[in-house]
Amino acid sequence: MFSSLAMAQAPPFNAHDLSGVWQFAPGGGGQGPGDNFPPLTAWGKARYDANKPGYGPKAAPGGNDPILKCDPMGVPRLLFAIWPFEFIHIPGRILMFFEGQHTIREIWMDGRKLPEDPDPRWYGYSVGRWDGDTLVVETTGFNEKTWLGAQGQPHSDEMRTTERYRRVDRNTIDFKLTIDDPKTYTKTWEAEPRVIKARTGVEIPESFCVASEEEEFNRRIRAPAARQNGKE
Amino acid sequence: MRIRSLTLLMTALFLCASAFAHHGNSAYDEQARVPIKGTVTEFVWTNPHSQIYLDVKDKNGSIVHWSIETNSPGILTRAGWTRRSLKPGDEVTIILCPAKNGAPVAYIGSGDPGTKVIFSDGRELDFKDKTAQ
Numbered sequence: 001m002f003s004s005l006a007m008a009q010a011p012p013f014n015a016h017d018l019s020g021v022w023q024f025a026p027g028g029g030g031q032g033p034g035d036n037f038p039p040l041t042a043w044g045k046a047r048y049d050a051n052k053p054g055y056g057p058k059a060a061p062g063g064n065d066p067i068l069k070c071d072p073m074g075v076p077r078l079l080f081a082i083w084p085f086e087f088i089h090i091p092g093r094i095l096m097f098f099e100g101q102h103t104i105r106e107i108w109m110d111g112r113k114l115p116e117d118p119d120p121r122w123y124g125y126s127v128g129r130w131d132g133d134t135l136v137v138e139t140t141g142f143n144e145k146t147w148l149g150a151q152g153q154p155h156s157d158e159m160r161t162t163e164r165y166r167r168v169d170r171n172t173i174d175f176k177l178t179i180d181d182p183k184t185y186t187k188t189w190e191a192e193p194r195v196i197k198a199r200t201g202v203e204i205p206e207s208f209c210v211a212s213e214e215e216e217f218n219r220r221i222r223a224p225a226a227r228q229n230g231k232e
Numbered sequence: 233m234r235i236r237s238l239t240l241l242m243t244a245l246f247l248c249a250s251a252f253a254h255h256g257n258s259a260y261d262e263q264a265r266v267p268i269k270g271t272v273t274e275f276v277w278t279n280p281h282s283q284i285y286l287d288v289k290d291k292n293g294s295i296v297h298w299s300i301e302t303n304s305p306g307i308l309t310r311a312g313w314t315r316r317s318l319k320p321g322d323e324v325t326i327i328l329c330p331a332k333n334g335a336p337v338a339y340i341g342s343g344d345p346g347t348k349v350i351f352s353d354g355r356e357l358d359f360k361d362k363t364a365q
Contacts, residue, residue, distance in 0.1 A: 054257065054258050054259070055257070055258070059258035060258055061258050061259035061332070061333070062259070082307070082342070082343075083304070083306060083307070099306050100280070101280075102279075199363070201363055202310065202363050204306070205305060205306045205309065206279075207279045207280070207304060207305070207306050208279060209279060209280055210278075210279070213278050213279070214280075214281075217278070217281050217283065217301075220283065220299055221281070221283060221299045221300075221301045221337055222259070222301075224299065224331070224335045224337045225259040225260065225301075225331040225333065225335060225337040226259050226333070227333055227335065228333065
């Protein structure tokens with residue numbers, strides 16, 4: 001009785017309208033698609049060995065995470081960051097406006113195909129479609145400069161990703177990610193499913209990562225915190 | 233002096249027992265929650281890392297300059313902070329995660345519950361998201 005009343009009073013939602021501010025709930029792979037990735041190829045292992053992250057099983061102070069210089073985080077990494085993002089529907093496209101690095105990513109919804117030979121980009125080239133109530137976003141055309149997560153997982157310019165967003169109630173989207181990158185991983189990587197929660201009322205502030213400011217932060221805090229024995 | 237150090241250590245251990253530390257931020261000891269008392273010299277409200285600089289008297293009476301990393305203005309705003317929350321001259325105690333290398337550098341923020349700023353009048357600034365539903 002109570003539950004049917006509660007259901008009757010639950011505010012309606014349109015599964016095909018994701019407009020609003022959202023944020024990945026903590027859990028799963030943390031700030032990335034997870035540490036449990038498929039076996040690496042020789043090329044992938046060399047890349048992974050060269051990456052020195054501040055998080056995950058390889059974590060060490062200092063390191064060479066590209067975002068320490070405010071390089072664009074790219075997708076999928078930016079999805080998993082600790083900041084909210086907004087879905088904006090406009091004719092022919094869905095935009096994702098991220099608080100992290102104050103970045104807009106566009107997803108073409110006009111039926112076009114993925115380009116055959118795209119220029120490599122930090123965010124790749126994304127097309128989306130509705131499969132029932134699931135928004136399916138396919139992306140190709142990545143450069144090789146980003147990491148997949150804060151744990152230093154590598155990828156190549158052959159990577160293709162498929163994201164699936166299914167709004168299951170007014171405040172919740174179920175998220176799945178598939179990473180196909182045969183140059184880096186010996187098998188398709190199905191990342192741990194994640195949950196995205198509505199952040200109703202949150203406004204996304206100006207939040208650029210500014211290289212000159214980050215350089216100053218590195219000089220005053222990050223470098224002294226990473227020095228051996230705390231000495232110069 | 234030895235007693236004071238012991239008290240500080242025990243406080244840290246007690247706080248650590250109840251603290252939930254997230255995985256990462258490898259330069260800092262995220263299992264520790266250490267109280268440091270001092271005078272704010274600078275509050276930098278910058279994305280993606282705000283910063284607090286603090287003058288702290290050590291056991292010999294010398295001033296040690298502490299540098300403390302914290303969250304982005306977006307996260308701090310949602311936790312109820314503003315760019316005016318701290319100003320030079322404020323006397324505060326900060327419960328922090330110190331750098332593992334012993335340098336006077338530390339982290340406080342949303343990833344490490346229990347880290348916070350306590351003013352001399354008892355007011356507190358923490359990292360709990362006040363907009364969360």
